[in-house]
Amino acid sequence: MTITIQHQQSTAAVALSGAIAGTVHQPGDAGYDEHRKPLLPTLDPRPAVVVEARSTADVQAAVRTAREHDLPFSVQATGHGTYVPNDGGLLLKTTAMSSVFVDPRRRVVRVRPGTVWGDVLEATRPYGLAPLSGSSPAVGVTGYTLGGGMGWLARKHGFAADSVVSADIVTADGRLLTVTADRHPELFWAIRGGGGGFGVVTSLEFRVHPVAQVYGGISWFDIDRAGEALRVYRDWAAAAPDEMSSAVMLSRIPDVEAMPAELRGRRAVGIKALYTGRADDAERLLRPLRLAAGPALVDGYRSMDYADAAMGGTPARFFDFFPALGDEVLDTVVAAAEAGSTVEIRHWDGATGRPGPDAGPAGHRGVPFSIILDQPKPEFVDPLRPHGIGGAFLNFLADTSRTAAAYTPADYARLCSVKTAYDPDRFFAQGHAALGR
Secondary structure, eight states: OHHHHHHHHHHHHHHHHTTOSSEEEOTTSTTHHHHHOOSOTTOOOOOSEEEEOOSHHHHHHHHHHHHHTTOOEEEESSSTTOOSOOOSSEEEEOTTOOOEEEETTTTEEEEOTTOBHHHHHHHHGGGTOBOOOOSOTTSBHHHHHHTOOOOTTHHHHOOGGGGEEEEEEEOTTSOEEEEOSSSSHHHHHHHTTSOSTTOEEEEEEEEOBOOOEEEEEEEEEEGGGHHHHHHHHHHHHHHOOTTEEEEEEEEEOOOSTTSOTTTTTSEEEEEEEEESSOHHHHHHHHHHHHHHHOSEEEOOOEEEEGGGOOOOOOOOSEEEEESOOOHHHHHHHHHHHHTTOOEEEEEOOGGGGSOOTTOOSOSOTTOOEEEEESSOOHHHHHHHGGGSOSOOOGGGOOOGGGGGGGSOHHHHHHHHHHHHHHOTTOSSOSGGGOTTO
């Protein structure tokens, strides 16, 4: 049996080496170790074959070869969304397939699957246009968008998935389809938040928005007034306009030279904000939070290009949506922070909660808050659970046994139906791709 499997793997590699423009790596080859690794350092995958695709034809060849030789198949660009190791299978790398085309007249951008948000931000900056990117310019555009995409412009313009206009997709049988609202509409619905389990996207076209300058950043305050600041924040957020996006972090700041001296080694409250309007209007809106949090240890708010507005995120080892932030919830997160956890409360809603009639399945729309803990200790998680909805957001969900939690029951059932129509034998089955299994 082992010899048969090894023969299949070797035969697959030989077949691809002579058939594609990209490079094929096997264990022991130069470049194999570099290309097999995802972002998570805890994963150590050992695929039988790593294929560096350079064209759509390469992608099609990789899919067909993996199917022909019965090899587990997975796709990776930056590795941010890889949660399950591909051992003994075919790993398709799309990193080299990177390009950005901006149509400023239509306000539309087209990218290939290896493109990262930093590329798009720089390409759209000269036109005063902004994509619905996330907190890091190093994240891949395609995986982020297929998973929903909650960025700093989402309250004003919706999820990144809501901006998708069309996509080219290699399906499980190796066909290349172009999907739009009018062509393969069920598949088009599914990819806008349903993840990468429906095919390999080789081109993605999406809308961008006239946002050049924004006001915001992260300002840090003493932890002693965290409880009061959070109580003001929950009421303040409920009345905030869609132009204002925000989150509050409670964190211990590392004692390292890269951090401001005023913060090193101490616990602090960080208030993240981004406003797509005038600086003076933003400061007027932020004033109640400043008063509640006390004098700033570090005042990080400023006017800037949207392309420079990345603010980082918190590892989501516990994540849930919360319809309300009652006193018990806020007391629990303050206690978790006092015990050493980093906590982040984010305000959602806005345009994400007002989807159009043809919107995809992204997110639990209309639930206003999420809470993230980087250390999910039972003494803090257990009191929080009764107040949440038990939901998840696919971009933040590492536990692939909980994929259904990222959707409403109706949306998940519909996603499984689309999966069955386009991938009936679950060829795409790694990670969140194994819908309905």
